[in-house]
Amino acid sequence: MSWDCEVFKFPMASPDDMSGLESRLAQGGLDAQDIVGIIAKTEGNGRVNDFSRPLAHRCFRDTIARWAKLAPAQTERQVAFVMSGGCEGIISPHATVFTRRRVDRAPGPSKRFSVAMSSTRELLPEELGGEVQVRLVADAVRQAMASAELDSANDVHYVQVKCPLLTTERINAAKQRGRRVVTEDTTRSLGFSNGASAFGIAVGLGEVKPDFDPRAICSDASVYTTRGAASAGIELMNCQVLVMGNSASSVSEYLIGHHRLEDLIDADGVRAALRSVGVTETPTSRIVNVFAKGQVPLDGLVRGWRTTLLTDSDLNTRPARAVLGTLVASVVGDPAIYASAGWGYHQGPTGGGVAAVIARA
């Protein structure tokens, strides 16, 4: 028995536009029961009060539950819902659905795309951004790797985590129990949650040793995963993990590869990611999607020049997503790509990030 894993991308006219998913399900090529994850770019602010995420989340959950004839709660357990807010600039709101199913077909000689999801228990507000979150995510990454039959971390090319953030209510609740939270700034809590998740990915993939110094979490920028991204949101309190790679057990018609981005204007890095799956000319219909994560440079500088990414109190770091989205879209020739960026840690080198590419083999 092998895994057949598929990837479907469709536009969203709004966060509650399920027509793309519905029409795929109606056509018959996509079975709701096979869905293990959805990664969507929704058009909110990507921050604390981004309600495009819970709206899309709820609609996807209810739609899949209806087609798969499952209770919504059960759907939550078997599907990773990664709603990533923020379509600044030319990023087109869209969703990518990942499926897998057992098939009675022998795999070919070359590794192919494989994907699996896992999730952690719910976190307490005071655990967010710290060692507990790191350990839980690391465990979840390992479980999903095993499930996807990705034997080596070298076969893993992208790990996406959806994780919680702090709200005033969550902070108040922790304080009433006498506990300290990592920050009382709700917007800043996204960065800490993303950072701890990314640190956990690095531990899970063996990029960081399990006996790491916890003080490095969201502090030591030299520690990072080369293949992971996290996106925090108000709509959950646990962490959901999607691990993607190329597996010898897969008969998928897709491949995945990745490359590091040195900084937010590193077009060569995007091109290197494309080459990792054999794409040298763009635009091409071979590419299904690119998943890019970027981090605002902690010193505010890009190639030695000052930017306003850390001093614009109106926009905060929201334009970083417009930057990364443009970087990828201008190379690929497609604005329907996944780009997530902001103030954060451990998701690539300082001021840089990662680009993963899924393409037809």
Next chain:
Amino acid sequence: MSWDCEVFKFPMASPDDMSGLESRLAQGGLDAQDIVGIIAKTEGNGRVNDFSRPLAHRCFRDTIARWAKLAPAQTERQVAFVMSGGCEGIISPHATVFTRRRVDRAPGPSKRFSVAMSSTRELLPEELGGEVQVRLVADAVRQAMASAELDSANDVHYVQVKCPLLTTERINAAKQRGRRVVTEDTTRSLGFSNGASAFGIAVGLGEVKPDFDPRAICSDASVYTTRGAASAGIELMNCQVLVMGNSASSVSEYLIGHHRLEDLIDADGVRAALRSVGVTETPTSRIVNVFAKGQVPLDGLVRGWRTTLLTDSDLNTRPARAVLGTLVASVVGDPAIYASAGWGYHQGPTGGGVAAVIARA
């Protein structure tokens, strides 16, 4: 007698940071009396209440006046101050100073960079965005062309206009005189002012016939200049024009070229602009600066995909500048480039724009 025209670029640590200009003036290679224009990217919101522009304007004016031993008012008359707000994303705040002086040296066989400024009378609020503005700008373009000794419109590669916008006070003043303004939405007035200025550039360059239908202004998207950009601001009520091209009378060590941008992710367009001045590899120290203007697509679509550029009520079209800045910077390898973008008309094809490049010959 020939013209020698020079171009200086320096970073700005803040809108009132004159250290870059001061050090150039102190070094002696730059004579304040030769300055005909400054184009700066300042770090405000690029909209109505952008006070980074008047702050930088005032500081530049006072600094040049002091070094040139001129009254501030006289400085205003001989220098075009184009303060362009908005450094969203990775655009680095910086300024480019343009100088020209008569030199007793014979020009070489090939045309070289030439620049001149001109300005219109002050506009009444009710004239903004309409035919009067178009005609005034067209006249100013022709004057500056003559002054720069650019005989043919084909020799012109970039025209930059700084023009006014409407404030509540200006609207109230017009209404008290019984006059109608083009819009009572102050933010939207930027787009109308930029549109009328760009229409005027097209008329001045002969891209549009002088007996055009005035109803086409800010309405007919098929009318546009291929080499012009406008930037509206609160800090003036007239239009200031900088015309740049290559002239047989110039002995400058610089060249200028340009190319159309088909859309906001048209990296090929940027590369074509670089090739127009003979640059095929990047990064290179030959390039002094790229001046890019982009327009948000009027249907909100980029390559057929929906964007949020027209429906994000928080950011409005501010991310468009982050997009264009990244497009240029990721090709050139330099975040200190000029990029201006927003909702507007007549500055290139709908949803596209223009990129002009100044490089050492």
Next chain:
Amino acid sequence: MSWDCEVFKFPMASPDDMSGLESRLAQGGLDAQDIVGIIAKTEGNGRVNDFSRPLAHRCFRDTIARWAKLAPAQTERQVAFVMSGGCEGIISPHATVFTRRRVDRAPGPSKRFSVAMSSTRELLPEELGGEVQVRLVADAVRQAMASAELDSANDVHYVQVKCPLLTTERINAAKQRGRRVVTEDTTRSLGFSNGASAFGIAVGLGEVKPDFDPRAICSDASVYTTRGAASAGIELMNCQVLVMGNSASSVSEYLIGHHRLEDLIDADGVRAALRSVGVTETPTSRIVNVFAKGQVPLDGLVRGWRTTLLTDSDLNTRPARAVLGTLVASVVGDPAIYASAGWGYHQGPTGGGVAAVIARA
């Protein structure tokens, strides 16, 4: 047979927090089948891309449908869902549920609170902001008045309309059919939709004659309703109307009254609204909620002083809601009040508005 009408207010921890409604329904004092309307303040930006509204709308609809054992579509027909985005400042996110039921009890000598809903057909994008919308809303107001057994317009103290806005897609659709929309600025379309709805209220209540000049719509500020408010949103294409007043047929334990607000700092106007239902001391548990609508002054002036309400390109008119919310809350001593404000027409005198108060008799 009389009407018994009730009003329930509860806090919302987020737009999808149904716990307040659920607990009321579980307690038994509130029957889901009696609900005719919900007016909620949700915590989005109150503009085009406010997804707190469709999220709350969907959750309320599904919750009521489940308790009332109705299909969601049927619930939409019998309940007016007025999700009003924007809790700027100290406005606390909350919802007010309105119910009515026939009871076999004779009304008392004094008129009591009565409420009814009605709705229009769906509008075409090109109808939005014009005479068609005005006429449809006027008809709906009259229907709801009759249903609430409010014989005279003098008995009507508050009319709330929820109406659509324009998105890029809706504008593109109209243009492809060769139709013109009232504006291509999606954010500004809220003001036009609200204005046409309010004009319709004025016609429905007889404050404006049925043979009005259509050119007055969103243009003549001297035309206004003294008792109506509109709130545009992306989540519907028809107009939903809630009419409230005091009826001789009602045995409700509630009363409603209202008063005009001369400007956005008219605390006396709020106090007059309280006095209209006999409240002279605050805080008091007699008050259930205050529904206030305010309009940004078209000349930007408050008591002759310049404000930034029309020139702040970052916040646009969002702070107007913080202003109105504070005005009401600081008089009533309660931040859980309804306040909606922005650029608009016909909802009270220019720069002013209306405050309606529902109190226990």
Next chain:
Amino acid sequence: MSWDCEVFKFPMASPDDMSGLESRLAQGGLDAQDIVGIIAKTEGNGRVNDFSRPLAHRCFRDTIARWAKLAPAQTERQVAFVMSGGCEGIISPHATVFTRRRVDRAPGPSKRFSVAMSSTRELLPEELGGEVQVRLVADAVRQAMASAELDSANDVHYVQVKCPLLTTERINAAKQRGRRVVTEDTTRSLGFSNGASAFGIAVGLGEVKPDFDPRAICSDASVYTTRGAASAGIELMNCQVLVMGNSASSVSEYLIGHHRLEDLIDADGVRAALRSVGVTETPTSRIVNVFAKGQVPLDGLVRGWRTTLLTDSDLNTRPARAVLGTLVASVVGDPAIYASAGWGYHQGPTGGGVAAVIARA
């Protein structure tokens, strides 16, 4: 010899509008050499990248220097320039100028308004928000009290501090010297700087003992001044202090009083402040200005109800100023009042603040 202290208020059409000050100076009733302070509400975002403040600062400095025949640098030393950004809502941009001069006239039996300024040395970025800033401000408060001949802290009714904030460059500079800054979040640095300044006011006024525990700074909300406010800005690196009170040595025609605000909708607190200078009816021409400072509640609650003041990632705490401005303006009947609010510490009880009133005696 007595002090005669005067207070002048005038509107500002923009941050660089000096016409109000110029006309007063031209009229002759105001001598530029007597000016000790200017407190202006300018229309920027009140955060890191608020360039309305340095623009107004520069214009006021140059105008006063010209009229007083002083060098700009000397003007900086003898005048406190308190540019407070943020006119959200109905706060009208305006300035209040404070003068004092020695007069040969015996004071009357009752204490009258007296004002003096002082300033600290420049702070290093790493000193901002900590004990050094507290001690320096405390010393400056005592010096200004002595200069104003305010013998007892009970005679002091308002202390205004202007203090610096952190930018990316200042943070980078500290880190390159191996120093830690209080926060690397530039926006959040305003709150820490304001908090340390306010703590310093409390020490200077004897509200806190000089041997306080430094860990209480920006941490222990039970420590606060009842009469002080701080406003951080990018335009300076030292702290400037204006102390105001009623002195037996003053012959001013003005009085000052103050009262605590329990929360952001405490209209009774504003009325108590008015009563402290004998004002019981509003509007009245006796009041020159009200200076109000408010703090966002650290738990996000107002009177037990949840607000979005700490979870709105688009507006952050900017609406708090609209709230406080409306609170004061709706009581006083005047939108040209000073209101400053945000996330902060030590400027009144948690979630509350202070209102000081200057009125004609």
